[in-house]
Amino acid sequence: MNKNKYSSLSRDEAKIGSAHRDCIDRAYRIPIFLSTTTHLNDRQQQFLNRLILEIENALLFPRTLPLSESYPESILTDIRRLVSSSYGMMAVNLRRFKIQTVELNEQTTPPTNLPTYPMWEGSVYSQVEPSMAFQFGLPLLLVREEDTDANNGIWAGGIAPLNLFIVWHSDTQTVDQFFRTPEWRSAFANWCAQVRNAFYIQTEPKFKYRCD
Secondary structure: OHHHHHHHHHHHHHHHHHHHHHHHHHHOOEEEEEEOOOOOOHHHHHHHHHHHHHHHHOOEEEEOOOOOOOOOOOHHHHHHHHHHOOOOEEEEEOOOEEEOOOOOOOOOOOOOOOOOOOEEEOOOHHHHHHHHHHHHOOOEEEEEEOOEOOOOHHHOOOOOOHHHEEEEOOOOOOHHHHHHOHHHHHHHHHHHHHHHHHHHHHHOOOOOOOOO
């Protein structure tokens, strides 16, 4: 009887300990804004799942609209609210629309050559959300699927600092290969350090007593 009692008590303690560890993990995860799209093919979903795992293993908590966060306000206000309550931004721009430019509103001198091949575009929010985060001063990391918005907005060459930019060569690179590259590991480690620094800057008291 006593043996069963102690066995039951041990199981209860194990459950409590596991729940307590989960609670501690959540408490020490720093919130970041993960900007992405909800319209993904199977390979893109695999990439995003692995990316979220990388973020959580770094003890950061990814938040995104409208999956984990939702407010009864306009979309632009929702984005501003999430930006202002996060300590970093990771924007993932994945292929969404394949388009072909067929005409310009006006011709230039010398004439502008139209692209002869279709191009990929991502979500419109991949332009809006990172721009608002950069203006707010959040540490920023931009991850783009190859050829997505290559000449469009903040994802065009020369717009964002190069050290913020990582490209997934999805046609020739598996998900695991990407996350093993030195480029990703270095950029991600640097961004994580900036996020933690931003967290401590924002949460430390303005005045700290010290003895000289």
